[in-house]
Amino acid sequence: MHEMAITQSLVDIIAEEMRAHRAGKLLNVRVQIGQMTAVVPDALRFCFDILTQHTPMAGAELIVEWVPVQARCESCERTFEVKDHAFVCPVCGRSAAATSAGRELSIVEIEVE
Numbered sequence: 001m002h003e004m005a006i007t008q009s010l011v012d013i014i015a016e017e018m019r020a021h022r023a024g025k026l027l028n029v030r031v032q033i034g035q036m037t038a039v040v041p042d043a044l045r046f047c048f049d050i051l052t053q054h055t056p057m058a059g060a061e062l063i064v065e066w067v068p069v070q071a072r073c074e075s076c077e078r079t080f081e082v083k084d085h086a087f088v089c090p091v092c093g094r095s096a097a098a099t100s101a102g103r104e105l106s107i108v109e110i111e112v113e
C-alpha cells in the first residue's frame, strides 16, 4: 500500500521533531501533498491512525493541503497550473513539461504540547 510507506516516513519525521523539542503530545500536523503523488487522503488518515496508536501522536489531527501541479511551457516560458492532467500551454497550445510542484510531500508544521 502506497500510503502506508508515505505515512511511515511522515511519522518518523514527526517523532524526530518531537524528540528534538521534548514534546509530550502531538496535537495536529499539517502536511502538503502534491496532486501528482496520487495519495488518497482518507487512506493517509487511516494509516496515520494505525501507525500512531500507543504513541504520543495518537489522536492528533492530520490536516492535508493539496499542492497543485504546475507545468512550464518551453515555447513561451509561461508557468501554469495543470488541471485534469492536461499538459498543454493555455497561451500557445503547445505541450508543456511538469515542474517539480505537485510531486512533493512535506510537513508544513506540527503543533505539540
Ligand SMILES: [Zn+2]
Pocket (backbone or CB within 6 Å): 073, 074, 075, 076, 077, 078, 089, 090, 091, 092, 093, 094
Ligand atoms: Zn506556451
